[in-house]
Amino acid sequence: MHRTASPRTAARVAAAAVAAALLAGLAGPHVHAAGDDRGRRSEEVLQHLVPSPDGSGCAAAVGERGSVAWEAGRGKADLATGRAITPRTVFDMASNSKQFTADAVLLLAGRHRLALDDPLSDFLDDPPAWTRTVTLGDLMRHTSGIPDYQDLLEAEGTAVTDPAGQKEAIAAVLASRPQDPPGKRFSYSYSNYVLLAHVVEKATGRPFPAFVQQEFFDPLHLDMTLAPATDVPGKAKSYDEDDGAFTPVSSPWTQYGDGSVHTTPGELVRWADNYRTGRIGGPHLLAGVTRGAVGVGDVLRPRGIEEGRYGAGILLLPDNTLVHRGDWEGFHSTFIVSPDRETAVTVVCNADSPDHFRAANRLLDIWTR
Numbered sequence: 001m002h003r004t005a006s007p008r009t010a011a012r013v014a015a016a017a018v019a020a021a022l023l024a025g026l027a028g029p030h031v032h033a034a035g036d037d038r039g040r041r042s043e044e045v046l047q048h049l050v051p052s053p054d055g056s057g058c059a060a061a062v063g064e065r066g067s068v069a070w071e072a073g074r075g076k077a078d079l080a081t082g083r084a085i086t087p088r089t090v091f092d093m094a095s096n097s098k099q100f101t102a103d104a105v106l107l108l109a110g111r112h113r114l115a116l117d118d119p120l121s122d123f124l125d126d127p128p129a130w131t132r133t134v135t136l137g138d139l140m141r142h143t144s145g146i147p148d149y150q151d152l153l154e155a156e157g158t159a160v161t162d163p164a165g166q167k168e169a170i171a172a173v174l175a176s177r178p179q180d181p182p183g184k185r186f187s188y189s190y191s192n193y194v195l196l197a198h199v200v201e202k203a204t205g206r207p208f209p210a211f212v213q214q215e216f217f218d219p220l221h222l223d224m225t226l227a228p229a230t231d232v233p234g235k236a237k238s239y240d241e242d243d244g245a246f247t248p249v250s251s252p253w254t255q256y257g258d259g260s261v262h263t264t265p266g267e268l269v270r271w272a273d274n275y276r277t278g279r280i281g282g283p284h285l286l287a288g289v290t291r292g293a294v295g296v297g298d299v300l301r302p303r304g305i306e307e308g309r310y311g312a313g314i315l316l317l318p319d320n321t322l323v324h325r326g327d328w329e330g331f332h333s334t335f336i337v338s339p340d341r342e343t344a345v346t347v348v349c350n351a352d353s354p355d356h357f358r359a360a361n362r363l364l365d366i367w368t369r
Helices: 007-022 038-049 094-110 136-140 149-155 166-174 190-204 208-217 265-271 282-290 356-368
Strands: 058-064 067-074 076-078 239-242 245-248 261-263 322-328 331-337 343-349
Touching: 038 058, 038 067, 038 356, 058 265, 058 356, 067 265, 094 136, 094 190, 094 208, 094 261, 094 282, 094 322, 094 331, 136 190, 149 166, 149 190, 166 190, 190 208, 265 343, 331 356, 343 356
Parallel strands: none
Antiparallel strands: 058 067, 058 343, 239 245, 322 331, 331 343
């Protein structure tokens, strides 16, 4: 879902702007080895995904063992100014942010600061009775039965265009109750991850965005920032499209934990290598990513995912592929990590593109076969 830019982010954006002034074709693909046609084939995938460079568009990247092997952008990051999407364009990664929240919980579990079978009530000042039956593992795997806070806020009369933040979302959730018995059934809900971010803050005494920055982004030298409803330098605008007409969309909502990571596709595929190396979190975190993953049934079928099991902010497919999608206010992203964890793909668009999930899978095929 949502997003202040760090000094490193601003410096990188400024450097990219200078390079754009000096070099033609910044929106083109990352240089790859001579004689290797995977870059050309990948460019064809992106051109098929974004037929015209004059409308909204997408950026994509492929990573191999933590290095960007190919990246490119096509279309406009800002239709009003004509600014193009390049590999340096920043996007809101929406629900692809959830993996960092889940991994923060696993990191703390590895340090014995909490446990996945701890009840939610342990981390609330005035817990409703039902929170004693919901565990942190239920939240992480979307088996809490808790309704989505977006639905709850809208039912109270708070539209997505009205101001609302973490406090309002959590208050709405705690005033409700689970719709299903906890631990029984997968039901995807943003509420689970807003609550997990709150748990991390209670367990550490640190703001959640700062925790993620200091524990994940900085040690891995990732140019990422977690800050909701923020215009990060170099960020694309997002749009709703209707019969060729594009309307800018945004929301002042400032929840986090369920979304809010801003970055480029290239940085996200660099992050993916932690699923291979366990550099952050070690074996405990790597095992926790998929341990206890629960079947999702047909719940995610409309999002292009036929089957799988949900683990720590990520889906595990039957062939051991990791995948997640994100959709928020005109931003749409797909993140995939290959079964051997050697290759990762990210595709993100600034307007709805029905084929972006398929494009990501095609890119994975190109770079793994």
